[in-house]
Amino acid sequence: MKSDNVVWHQTAVTRPDRNKLHGHESVIIWFTGLSGAGKSTLANALEARLHELRCATIVLDGDNVRHGLCGDLSFSHEDREENIRRIGEMSKLFIDAGVIPLTAFISPFRSDRRRVRELVAKGDFVEIYVRCGLETCEQRDVKGMYKKARRGEIKEFTGISSPYEEPEDAEIIVDTDTHTIEECVDHMMNELVRLNVFHGPLEERIASSL
DSSP states (O other), X not given: OOOOSOOOOOOSSXXXXXXXXXXXXXXXXXXXXXXXXXXXXXXXXHHHHHHHTTOOEEEEEHHHHTTTTTTTOOSXXXXXXXXXXXXXXXXXXXXXXXXXXXXXXXXXXXXXXXXXXXXXXXXXXXXXXXXXXXXXXXXXXXXXXXXXXHXXXXXXXXXXXXXXXXXXXXXXXXXXXXXXXXXXXXXHHHHHHHTTOBOTHHHHHHHHHO
């Protein structure tokens, strides 16, 4: 059932007010890539760098979200779509609050990522493709998921029995099988500066530190 008789209420404090307070734009930073590519690791490393600069941030991790908000969903194609839809709507609330959400989800389908991009204004969605070869991801396999998928114990596993559609127009690309975490974070920070995420004194501090 859809909600009826609801009216959107404008808040007294606006998103631009909050962004001015924090010294940065609130944008969705969307990490996508295969399991084991390093999405969560990079999201947390980037958040740590941003936190040092006193940016308002939060990491939304795929596994963590499925413990609560999306705990009722399976990994079927339909439920994966719903999972990403919910995360997109939640991320939109965070940027309205002036917070930078860093989302770490495989989000294998271009159509799902595009729908989240279309939820917000142009420039509010920064897609980061965490590029890493399947062989390297399988070698890492810290959760043992690839081994189970190869044995047929996990159905519809991305990269094995379900496809991963690489981004065609990601704002940022990092290669985790050839670069260190620190190098990837430095690259992402440079790109966020290029995308005008920071402003005022914060932008100057970041530029001088890179």
